[in-house]
Amino acid sequence: MWTGWWLWPLVAVCTADFFRDEAERIMRDSPVIDGHNDLPWQLLDMFNNRLQDERANLTTLAGTHTNIPKLRAGFVGGQFWSVYTPCDTQNKDAVRRTLEQMDVVHRMCRMYPETFLYVTSSAGIRQAFREGKVASLIGVEGGHSIDSSLGVLRALYQLGMRYLTLTHSCNTPWADNWLVDTGDSEPQSQGLSPFGQKQTDSLVMVNFYNNYISCTNKANLSQVADHLDHIKEVAGAGAVGFGGDFDGVPRVPEGLEDVSKYPDLIAELLRRNWTEAEVKGALADNLLRVFEAVEQASNLTQAPEEEPIPLDQLGGSCRTHYGYSSGASSLHRHWGLLLASLAPLVLCLSLL
Numbered sequence: 043m044w045t046g047w048w049l050w051p052l053v054a055v056c057t058a059d060f061f062r063d064e065a066e067r068i069m070r071d072s073p074v075i076d077g078h079n080d081l082p083w084q085l086l087d088m089f090n091n092r093l094q095d096e097r098a099n100l101t102t103l104a105g106t107h108t109n110i111p112k113l114r115a116g117f118v119g120g121q122f123w124s125v126y127t128p129c130d131t132q133n134k135d136a137v138r139r140t141l142e143q144m145d146v147v148h149r150m151c152r153m154y155p156e157t158f159l160y161v162t163s164s165a166g167i168r169q170a171f172r173e174g175k176v177a178s179l180i181g182v183e184g185g186h187s188i189d190s191s192l193g194v195l196r197a198l199y200q201l202g203m204r205y206l207t208l209t210h211s212c213n214t215p216w217a218d219n220w221l222v223d224t225g226d227s228e229p230q231s232q233g234l235s236p237f238g239q240k241q242t243d244s245l246v247m248v249n250f251y252n253n254y255i256s257c258t259n260k261a262n263l264s265q266v267a268d269h270l271d272h273i274k275e276v277a278g279a280g281a282v283g284f285g286g287d288f289d290g291v292p293r294v295p296e297g298l299e300d301v302s303k304y305p306d307l308i309a310e311l312l313r314r315n316w317t318e319a320e321v322k323g324a325l326a327d328n329l330l331r332v333f334e335a336v337e338q339a340s341n342l343t344q345a346p347e348e349e350p351i352p353l354d355q356l357g358g359s360c361r362t363h364y365g366y367s368s369g370a371s372s373l374h375r376h377w378g379l380l381l382a383s384l385a386p387l388v389l390c391l392s393l394l
Contacts, residue, residue, distance in 0.1 A: 051296040065308035066117070070193040072322045072357040073119025073171065074304050075329050077205075077247035077283055078126045078181065080290030081108045082146045093144050093153055100154060107288035107300040110157050113176055115302035120167050120326065122205065123147045124290060125187070132186040133358025137194055144180055144201055151178050162202050181205040190351045245328055246273050247285030249299040263297030267310045270324065278332040280328050
């Protein structure tokens with residue numbers, strides 16, 4: 043009996059290699075679409091958006107979760123680049139800061155055309171897949187970025203925004219943020235105000251931040267897979283997606299240290315008996331299905347909603363009041379159809 047004990051570690055290693063090889067095989071045909079990466083914020087924070095600074099070269103960029111070699115190693119074929127401005131910009135220069143970060147994404151794609159293909163549609167994502175490039179889309183993180191203006195929302199859509207998260211870590215005049223649930227922020231709208239109510243059939247794009255995954259400073263890849271298992275059990279495999287939040291959080295799970303580690307996560311799902319179809323769904327097919335449904339449902343030929351949010355619901359001492367003297371400050375309609383048709387494809391949610 044003693045002669046065979048050493049075979050078990052060898053079997054375990056070979057099995058691990060099998061699942062990793064299978065993950066790479068699947069991802070060559072169906073690369074991952076990640077719904078949330080804050081590299082644009084790092085480019086602002088580290089280089090003040092000066093992309094021609096030699097230190098900002100995305101081929102050699104150090105100290106971040108994301109660079110071009112890491113994207114290639116992680117089989118990342120689609121990326122929603124997060125356009126993020128902190129909550130302290132609300133009622134100040136949030137719109138300007140949002141536009142500047144959208145500009146960074148556009149310039150980044152033009153500087154590295156061999157790697158990135160800027161797209162705004164599901165067809166564009168599929169084209170990038172065929173060309174072996176990273177389909178690059180824009181998601182705006184935090185409803186404060188539109189300054190409670192449907193005109194700004196429509197303008198950002200025209201500039202390429204394809205999702206808007208309702209809040210970040212601050213209430214807007216039309217939606218409460220997640221800190222209300224923890225007691226760290228006071229409720230204002232009791233969830234969504236009439237201005238904020240809308241319909242959505244989105245995915246759960248799991249965030250990898252340690253504190254969301256384990257409620258502590260430490261987490262690991264297996265715990266992320268636990269979240270994915272739970273979503274699959276509760277909502278079905280078709281509701282699963284990835285919104286890693288790389289370069290947007292200070293701590294990421296052991297085993298998911300950067301974007302190059304996606305194949306390890308897929309290998310873990312295969313090890314847990316996820317089928318190839320379910321894995322492909324989580325990688326890309328689920329998001330493409332929802333994106334295409336949103337595109338079919340959108341009706342940009344309809345007359346735009348014009349009723350503004352009431353003046354007394356807006357904050358900020360620096361705000362001007364042009365137009366409100368006409369008396370157009372009441373709110374009579376639900377605004378969900380516009381928000382659902384224009385902005386959100388995916389709300390990057392974390393499963394707490």
